[in-house]
Amino acid sequence: MKKLLVTLSVLGLAVVACKKEAGKPVPNEIDSIAQLKEDSAGTVQNKADKEAALKKANDEILQALKNKDYKTFISWIHPEKGIRFSMYAFVDLKGDKHFSKADFEKFQPTKTLFTWGAKDGSGDPYKTTINDYLQKWVFSGDFTASQYSVNKFIAGGNSLNNLKESYPAASFTENYIKGSEKNSEMDWKTLRLVFEEFQGKYYLIAVVNDQWTI
Template identity: 55%
Template structure:
């Protein structure tokens, strides 16, 4: 798996091979600053590890990354809506991840059609709608910007977040970009997931 780096890193700073990441491309022209703090690198490593677990459907291990008290929110688009988004505690996630019970995760942009699907299928078909292992990985930075209100920082003012960004194609005028954001908050000195947010161009 290859992640396009958004900052320059020395090889000694690369995530462990246990994360099945072969390398991070160096981009000396990037305007993003290198990560000066170890905890920021930790968020990057955690994000790569979490993505790997989701892609491989290794949910038993993934559950340990969910915030122990707040649980984890899923948002279909950039705008986080506390009234409509689904939040799963560790216990709920474990209960429903292999279940056929369906949830309404939101409404599809453009049609307003309710998106009703099981938790497992939501992750594989919506959260992982693109191969984000080939994405550009950014820290506390938004590269994907559409016309949907992005209120991540307002909803999670004390968070750290990463963005896996896949740029759009020339065929569609760049509008077919996708972003996957993992939002972390500290609890008892460790980072835990409080939200998984998808973003794309909306009508």
């Protein structure tokens, strides 16, 4: 009988102890929760670092274009993938003008004419030098004072925008200049810079212009 009472007492204490601990995570659960919090904080930090790096790259490239500092611009071109230029929102991976970094550096100072695409409306081929294309087409407005976004489109016209499908592993920045009231804001323009990471740094793999098309 005494043994039975002792046993019941021990069981009772165990039940009370369990009730007191109810709702408290066990050590393994605590470790898991802590790890989840760390992982979440790390993800947020990594995203912030990535966006900061892209903003820095974007601003330096725009300033280089504004200053016609093509040596700095060339330094941002992807060492292995080179760079592609799209005149409008639709990216033609086979037809749009593409340079290796070495070829771009070689031809940039020259008067060599390249065909960059076809002009909207007329369909006429747009032939000009690298410098002329950068000055008159790519940097057709002061994009250093434009509205900025990362991996998000601000503006769009009636031209198909297939940037994300064309560069699924890339990140991009958008620099948008609002159109004028005089032209019912139809003369807006935007410049998208497409980046991929290589050996710990973001490099430029594409430059995509966009504007209202007919």
